[in-house]
Amino acid sequence: MGYFSDIIHGFKTLLTGMKVTGKYFFNARKEIITQQYPDNRDTLTFPERFRGRVDMPHNENNEHRCTGCQACEIACPNGSIEIIWDRVLNPETGKKKKAIEKHIYHLSMCTMCNLCIVACPTDAIVMTHEFELAAYDRSDLTFVLNKPGSKLMAGVEE
Amino acid sequence: MRTGTLFDPIEQDLHTDEYKINMGPQHPATHGVLRLILTIDGEVIKNVEPDLGYIHRSIEKICERDNYRQIVHLTDRMDYLSSHINNEAVCLLIENALEIEVSDRVKVIRTILDELTRISSHLLWWGVMGMDVGALTTFMYGFREREMINDIFENTCGARLTMNYNVPGGLMWDIYSGFVRDTKAFLKHFKPKLKEYNDLLTDNIIFRKRTEGIGVLSKESAIAYGVTGPTMRGSGVSCDIRKLFPYSAYDRVEFEEIFMQGGDTFDRYLVRMKEMEQSIHIIEQLIDNIPEGETLEKTRAVIKLPKGEFYQRVETARGELGVYVISDGKKSPYRMKFRSPGFSNLSVINEIAVGHKIGDFVAIISTLDLVIPDIDR
Ligand code: SF4
Ligand code: SF4
Numbered sequence: 396m397g398y399f400s401d402i403i404h405g406f407k408t409l410l411t412g413m414k415v416t417g418k419y420f421f422n423a424r425k426e427i428i429t430q431q432y433p434d435n436r437d438t439l440t441f442p443e444r445f446r447g448r449v450d451m452p453h454n455e456n457n458e459h460r461c462t463g464c465q466a467c468e469i470a471c472p473n474g475s476i477e478i479i480w481d482r483v484l485n486p487e488t489g490k491k492k493k494a495i496e497k498h499i500y501h502l503s504m505c506t507m508c509n510l511c512i513v514a515c516p517t518d519a520i521v522m523t524h525e526f527e528l529a530a531y532d533r534s535d536l537t538f539v540l541n542k543p544g545s546k547l548m549a550g551v552e553e
Numbered sequence: 554m555r556t557g558t559l560f561d562p563i564e565q566d567l568h569t570d571e572y573k574i575n576m577g578p579q580h581p582a583t584h585g586v587l588r589l590i591l592t593i594d595g596e597v598i599k600n601v602e603p604d605l606g607y608i609h610r611s612i613e614k615i616c617e618r619d620n621y622r623q624i625v626h627l628t629d630r631m632d633y634l635s636s637h638i639n640n641e642a643v644c645l646l647i648e649n650a651l652e653i654e655v656s657d658r659v660k661v662i663r664t665i666l667d668e669l670t671r672i673s674s675h676l677l678w679w680g681v682m683g684m685d686v687g688a689l690t691t692f693m694y695g696f697r698e699r700e701m702i703n704d705i706f707e708n709t710c711g712a713r714l715t716m717n718y719n720v721p722g723g724l725m726w727d728i729y730s731g732f733v734r735d736t737k738a739f740l741k742h743f744k745p746k747l748k749e750y751n752d753l754l755t756d757n758i759i760f761r762k763r764t765e766g767i768g769v770l771s772k773e774s775a776i777a778y779g780v781t782g783p784t785m786r787g788s789g790v791s792c793d794i795r796k797l798f799p800y801s802a803y804d805r806v807e808f809e810e811i812f813m814q815g816g817d818t819f820d821r822y823l824v825r826m827k828e829m830e831q832s833i834h835i836i837e838q839l840i841d842n843i844p845e846g847e848t849l850e851k852t853r854a855v856i857k858l859p860k861g862e863f864y865q866r867v868e869t870a871r872g873e874l875g876v877y878v879i880s881d882g883k884k885s886p887y888r889m890k891f892r893s894p895g896f897s898n899l900s901v902i903n904e905i906a907v908g909h910k911i912g913d914f915v916a917i918i919s920t921l922d923l924v925i926p927d928i929d930r
Binding site: 409416522 | 761
């Protein structure tokens with residue numbers, strides 16, 4: 396190619412590229428994917444399966460579904476879950492049964508792998524849609540998932 | 554002592570010394586925390602020495618402690634841009650060792666997600682490649698399309714990068730109800746964009762001048778160094794695991810293995826651009842007829858592999874990922890080794906970068922498409 400045709404060709408390729416950017420410059424609203432976080436905090440939507448952090452839902456009577464079987468503790472790859480359990484006497488049947496005292500969850504170690512949720516036989520724990528999980532103190536990252544005074548929902552076992 | 558006049562030709566007597574500079578660990582152009590010790594003479598590179606270990610997390614050692622189900626999610630943290638494919642490699646190995654046959658549905662879904670992962674990885678690479686040679690716009694464009702794929706991932710499994718969607722025996726859940734619709738919408742949106750990318754960067758004269766003839770990797774050294782993936786195919790050597798050792802649903806789709814002959818930076822660039830087209834082609838063949846079937850085969854609560862050695866290879870977006878397990882019949886492997894594509898691809902850097910200028914060097918490492926946690930496990 397000659398000297399001048401080289402220059403003309405070069406300019407042409409630059410202009411082709413600028414045509415693309417120009418198109419978006421004038422249609423800037425068309426393909427916006429960014430969000431105005433945190434202004435849109437109230438309207439944020441999450442996919443159903445979003446992995447925020449592990450939590451244990453309780454019903455209105457302060458009952459949960461955790462039997463203390465420790466399947467989640469075993470499934471967790473990094474020891475984020477600790478179950479402290481005891482055998483308590485069931486007044487109705489008169490038998491001693493396993494029940495959780497504390498379901499401790501260390502968010503600081505959790506990798507959000509979801510293995511504990513899948514492992515739980517009674518669907519006692521779920522992933523919440525919380526995502527603003529930063530804290531100033533490391534101790535704020537340890538949660539006791541069962542609420543104080545909560546007990547096992549009737550009919551979960553068996 | 555030397556005397557001279559003002560008009561002495563000083564170049565004759567002035568010799569320059571070689572000196573060493575560090576590129577990285579915290580350098581934006583190394584895409585992570587890779588430390589490269591460059592020996593340079595003026596601007597010309599004389600020697601490149603990668604210094605690894607900055608983000609070593611001893612994943613292979615942790616694997617010896619964890620059980621087989623837990624190992625899968627660790628591979629997310631290796632090549633985080635191909636996390637689904639990494640997961641699949643471990644799952645395939647376990648399934649083959651235990652002789653579990655997963656259903657066609659699982660195979661097809663895995664393949665579709667593999668290709669979406671490949672597109673998303675190549676999109677990120679494309680954006681960053683442009684940025685490395687000074688075209689910031691591409692970064693925004695690449696990430697814009699990538700966002701749609703990430704949304705599909707997020708809906709499918711709840712995570713955008715570290716997916717952990719594959720489990721030994723199948724998938725963690727079935728796909729979500731809008732999966733087919735969203736994937737089709739993405740393909741429709743994405744196809745015209747590829748042309749835009751070519752207008753924007755591929756044909757750009759400055760980009761061409763900066764990449765053509767730079768960092769030529771010959772066929773022989775590509776084979777000698779064990780380079781794989783698009784980097785190898787840019788030098789014209791066939792190495793696509795999807796073709797050579799088909800896994801999942803790759804034996805039932807047709808696609809082309811892309812080759813270029815030159816082996817320079819621009820050829821490696823073109824291979825990846827064309828691979829995205831092929832990925833679209835693969836997804837199109839599968840998306841309309843995802844067969845019905847189980848998404849999770851029954852496995853024992855504690856998976857124990859039989860005694861022996863097992864190897865499984867898959868094609869990630871960067872090349873061949875090999876998973877090697879020695880099992881002594883217990884619930885965790887006796888030894889686990891990952892043959893990661895990034896490590897072998899990095900090893901060739903001294904061969905192709907010597908003699909080039911520092912500015913070109915950035916373009917060269919960019920088309921090697923390195924993901925540092927993959928190199929440094
Ligand atoms: S999500 Fe994974 S890492 Fe986190 S607590 Fe559950 S099993 Fe452990
Ligand atoms: S949360 Fe589920 S898996 Fe964990 S101890 Fe309770 S019932 Fe068992």
